[in-house]
Amino acid sequence: MSVLNLELIKTVDDSYQIEIGFSLEEKLVEDIKAGLLGGIKKFAVVTDSNVKDLHGDKIVDLLESAGYMAKIFVFEAGEKSKTRRTKEYVEDAMLEAGFRRDCAIIAVGGGVVTDLAGFVAGTFGRGIPFINYATTLLAAADASVGGKTAVDTPLATNLIGLFNQPKKVYIDVAAWKTLDMRQLRSGVSETIKHACLADKEFFEYLDEHMEDLLNNDKQVCEHVALKNCSIKYKVVMQDERESGLREVLNLGHTVGRAIETVSDYELLHGEALAIGMAAMAHLSAELGFMTEEEVERVIGLYKKAGLPVSIPDYIDKEVLVKKLYTDKKVKNGQLRFVIEKGIGDIATFGENVYAKPIEEELARKIIYMI
């Protein structure tokens, strides 16, 4: 018997910058000219059928004008495109177009595009660099911080993927103007959640500027994007592998995700989350972590954003209670909730423990309250 020990210890620097502004296509190409990606001269712009005309083509044109080889790869907009088949389609189209290891991907779009394109980049030629150009409020945080990329499979959401950090993220708040109002409100839902779990001042800012945000006021949008990213960064930075603290980002999601599924995706993620946040607030009050007044403030802000805060009639509440058990926080068959403490803070239940076991009876009681 022989043994060989391989020592493979290295320092990895995945640092990058998030730039937030109003129409950043030119800035993106300037950065590339200034050497953001070293000597790379070939770019695959990956986008969806909604965003192609709005931003994708423009970025390709600007890259070509600057003397680069650029080609657009488009797939159909929507969550149902987040599959291994779409990944395969993009890969084959890139190979067909002569792309090999000496290229980079620019993902232009919302969360589906950045999740998928970041995954493609992670395995194309065993890893090529990529940039996210985020065009939705939801992607402003999701595509920008955390490095999570993935596709869905028939049996599991987001379970095939990679941790893969972009070289830079651009958040174009001008693009939010083109979102349909329901999509925008859905994005606001996660923003309010961020404020609830980490930043009372930001909560008050949102309360004051909700209308400006929904009206695409440039300054308000930029501030909101920045706050979204910095809150998520603060959380994720301390816990890259989702072992503990990162669980707090699940605030409101235990009930929220279950409602989303039981509604058969009639409700958008952010809408279901708003209802889940209302449930969580009531639960928090039951446990003594929030006053009734604070509960009303949280629910009030969701209402101000035009989001639902009670369970639609067509949803069977007993089915919903059962569905709670598919939550990824369930441990040994026991429901676990992340709980807000006051406004802008999270309750803890021991060192690195951010979720509390909750009896089914209490969960049921809350669900029948909203």
Place this chain on the structure above:
Amino acid sequence: MSVLNLELIKTVDDSYQIEIGFSLEEKLVEDIKAGLLGGIKKFAVVTDSNVKDLHGDKIVDLLESAGYMAKIFVFEAGEKSKTRRTKEYVEDAMLEAGFRRDCAIIAVGGGVVTDLAGFVAGTFGRGIPFINYATTLLAAADASVGGKTAVDTPLATNLIGLFNQPKKVYIDVAAWKTLDMRQLRSGVSETIKHACLADKEFFEYLDEHMEDLLNNDKQVCEHVALKNCSIKYKVVMQDERESGLREVLNLGHTVGRAIETVSDYELLHGEALAIGMAAMAHLSAELGFMTEEEVERVIGLYKKAGLPVSIPDYIDKEVLVKKLYTDKKVKNGQLRFVIEKGIGDIATFGENVYAKPIEEELARKIIYMI
């Protein structure tokens, strides 16, 4: 415009051990019991139709006897299974069987199995640990050092994949007994190449013990496996991202790969490589890096291993010359060869330059010589 700088610098320790021995199934399970993979209790044993009965089932049985949950996932043996579709099949079968993030993969087989299973492990749940249990001489080096995992696509070989390091590698030299002789000789071809590029003493050892190696002498096999790994480790360690030195592993491959393709895969990779090494040796002599006697020694050792050293009649030499240009070392339309210097060393052509531009006329001359 706002900017947020994310600092993501970390130290990654991918160190691991290669254990070489005769029938290591029990040792593998002992190591797991001793905590090799922490508290993981669920194992997906990924293997192919050839290796399932020989080693896969045994490992599953041993794991189950030790109180672990283990399940075998089998795909059809052969290079043509190294596809995204097979990856998808294994993923879906694992999900179907209830595997989520809290599991590990044990890859049992040759290079196709370890390449594919290592890739599955890299993206399942955004990365789960894996172990390689290598059962072929070829995999002894390929699956053991370098962290390359990949699948093929219709348009490109090994271009969709990941760098992903196993937690441990077992090389079971007893398994070489079950290889068919042609496969074993093909594996020996890469071993001789390793000796040629890095270790004169090992070259002499092979010359002396070739028969014992082909007869599966335990001690000789273990020594050969160890040398294979340590030579590759020495090269790869200095150049993880294939920017320079790693190119030397391409010795003999410029002509070798071209012959493999032009033969329409009638020739095994190792057989084509043997012919490519003969071509390279003649080229080296032409350039003054090897004596005629050294050329004869290299060719003689390949012959002793029962490998071909001249181009079969059915191959059109002009087609072969053309095919050379698909080599990945081609730069700006110019052929480039890695050149052996004497026995056990590599010629260099400047700092970090390990391949020499060769005129087509010279390449043609060599091809007509063998």
